[in-house]
Amino acid sequence: MKEQLIKFLQDTIKRTGGDPNFSDTDSLFVSQKFDSLDFVDLLLFIEEHYKIPTSQVGDDMSKIDNVIKIIEYIESNIS
Helix, strand or coil: CHHHHHHHHHHHHHHCCCCCCCCCCCCCCCCCCCCHHHHHHHHHHHHHHHCCCCCCCCCCHHHHCCHHHHHHHHHHHCC
């Protein structure tokens, strides 16, 4: 799961010309590696690849702001 997620994040960052290097705890949004459109893409990625709703996230980017938080969100919502 983690490798697929990191590849998606890196590909998204590269698409906008950003530096795709980050640690599991680096903030994707505070560091401006991700913007609001990337946030929507991330929500869609989670829904499509892991078949879980992202309605709990709403517009609160801090809930899925780094790799660790994203994985925790996915793992806590997989049935």
